[in-house]
Amino acid sequence: MSQPTEQKFALPTLTAMVVGSMVGAGIFSLPQTFGRVTGGLGALIAWGIAGGGMLMLAFVFQTLSRRQPDLDAGVYAYAKAGFGNYLGFLSALGYWTVCCLGNVSYWVLIKSTLGALFPIFGDGNTVAAVAISSVGVWVVHFLILRGVREAAFINTVVTVAKIIPILIFLVFVGLGFKADIFAVNFHGGPGLEAEGLFTQVRGTMLVTVFVFVGIEGASVYSRYARRREDVGLATLLGFLGVLCLLVLVTMLSYGVMLRPDLAELRNPSMAGVLQAVVGRWGAVFISVGLIVSVLGAYLSWSLLAAEVLFSAAKMQSMPAFLTAENRNKVPFAALWLTNSLIQLFLILTLFAEQAFLLALKLTSSMILLPYLLTAAYALKLAWQGGIYVLEPRGRGADLVRAALATLYAAGLVYAGGLKFLLLSLVIYVPGTVLFVLAQRERGQPVFTRAETLLFAAAAAGAVLAIYGLATGRIGV
Template sequence: MTQPAQQKFALPTLAAMVVGSMVGAGIFSLPQTFGRVTGGLGALIAWAIAGGGMLMLAFVFQTLSRRKPELDAGVYAYAKAGFGNYPGFLSALGYWTVCCLGNVSYWVLIKSTWGALFPILGDGNTVVAVALSSIGIWVVHFLILRGVREAAFINTVVTVAKIIPILIFLVFVGFAFQAGIFAANFDGGPGLEAEGLFAQVRGTMLVTVFVFVGIEGASVYSRYARKRSDVGLATVLGFLGVLCLLVLVTMLSYGVLPRPDLAELRNPSMAGVLRAVAGPWGAVFVSAGLIVSVLGAYLSWSLLAAEVLYSAAKMESMPAFLAVENHNKVPAAALWLTNILIQLFLVLTLFAEEAFLLALKLTSSMILLPYLLTAAYALKLAWTGETYAQQPRERNGDLILAALATIYAIGLIYAGGLKFLLLSLVIYVPGTILFAIAQKERGHRLFTPGETMLFAVAAIGAAVALYGLVTGLIRA
């Protein structure tokens, strides 16, 4: 049988992967999410910190795509190359878990949005809603099995389609913007008098993690890039475009409704803002845009999740069967395992809603480890001078960018709090079974001495988290 030619993505497709991965459900809830914890000043500071920190991370991905072009799996490959096999595995496991849980939340949100018209769907976790979502999971699954190029093309089309409603929202809200309302909201206004500015800004940090997850989309797919230089450029261009949309949606909303009213909006809160400006059709319009956006993000994250498992298996940190491809060069085994896990999580929403919501909160914490290890690897390269023999003048600039990205990632872990850091270990430690299988089937030693110590610390943290959950010391 003739094998299909190697699929290659041009710069626009790679940039669409970044935008498609980042623009999901989060942007549609920004007015309520920010309005609940801060005013206009706090929001400006939060976006300045988050935008600056994530821009440093985007530059890190751009730098690593040039410095280490042979590393074709983004966050996972960088973590392994910089810090060893087990940290690389943890990065892959964390990233894959975020993809899977995020995809479950997308289906729940879609059905919850439709639930406003069809009560049988409830909040997205009724039997009918789960059944319809399950059909959607497997329709997308078989679409991707037909070929990554075809799925990526559809993702590009959907990305364009979901940006249009956001742009229309910005036009209407921009014309309705009132400086007086914005000024009254600037310091937070009624209800936030006791909250200091620092507390207001900290309250938004994990929100920004959710909306920026996906910035590494082009990096994960670097093995498909037509030109290696396109990977870093696509990351930066996609990030800057999305950042502009996020800031505009947030700040313009403060000029339409008082902050307490924003805080009380039902999500997707962009619908409530546009309803206040344009009437009932505005809510319907935004809800339709959300569904398109979430479906596009779901496709992006399905591709990313399978790619991470496949790449980790190829680099011998996941069981070998996950490296199996079908005749269309799609990582079929990784895709099957990904969608089976998504299906299981979806079914669990029927029986363990609180546990599911807790797991969703963990996704913001779990993505921080892959980001931190990526930034730290770039910092390590610049510090040691590896790959800089031919361009020594670039070393100091890259060192500063990597250091700032690393500090930002550490700051996010602090903002998230010790609770979620410990609870994330409840997923990382049992997931190490996959790593043990991979090491055994290849005849490798399970851990190096340093990895043994790392696993021991993680296991202790997981035990503390479990104890806290059982005794009630740790709550969702």
């Protein structure tokens, strides 16, 4: 009897995965998050830096998908191949946490959107908001356990659902654009006179990372690609399309409202901008579009989060219990652990003054290690040249692009600041218990000498972060 053919994804589906992964809660909040820290000039520079850096990273994913086709489990597979077991684990842990934090930001933004009609939800971090969000988390959890695994189809439909409101926003805001307002906002305007351009641009860096999280979406599911070369092409096509949307949403908003007014908008701030142009129906339209698209995206990211743990466990970077599947072929152990972490993060939003912004910046900080290690792995391969022996053409270009991507990712660590770096260690260090379990299951020493030093440094940073939180020196 012939075996059933495994589902394979064509280029349009892979591209939709990239677009769907990147276009989430972040783009709907851009007018406010940019308006808080910079004017039009700073925004243009920020998108130029982010666009260039992320383009280099997209090229890195394209190169690795072609040169290392056997590494088909996502960004953490590159980290493990290039830098050993522990850094591979940390990359997997970081990426999984990003998926969980991204889902938390979805719930916060949904409840913030509803808060405009129902004040009990506030900005998405009230007790009522967390309670309703928690119910939603576990409803989706049990739906997935019943076998809701059509992630590719759902993601494609949701991508269309979220792009249509954004395109309509761009049309009406473009028609309502006022050059005189844009001119006032170009250098920042009132309230930013004392802030230099460097400070303004730096303040946007974690925001730009957040909206690009998902650029690796095709690589995570690369083993399902019909053609390996489609993975890299889908990444580039998806990236360029999303970059155009991000820049247009940001820059056109500066021509509708003064920057201080943009900064005061509640999220989703795209709703407030469109309302200023067309009236109340604009805010309702964007809000409905956001809730529909974000709920669908939440399901896709929940599946992705479980896939990360499941794949990492298959690679022996996580404990073996995470490979357990139920009769519906759902990795139930990975799913339970994922939604338990999401529930914990939701509870913690009760103690954050700006829960969405905290989730945004912490997500961006956590993704930096996986991105940095991926770029550094590509740089290592191009520098050593071993995989280029049979096909040396393009090695020089790959070397330059990988070097620029590595430099960009390292620069983001600096731009993010010490606060979020330390907060990320509070997650990385306790999470290391999963690595200890995995190593003991394999009968391997837990750490090499270098990894022992790395863990000691990370633990010291985590202790410092906890002390800062306890004394109020680090605020959330």
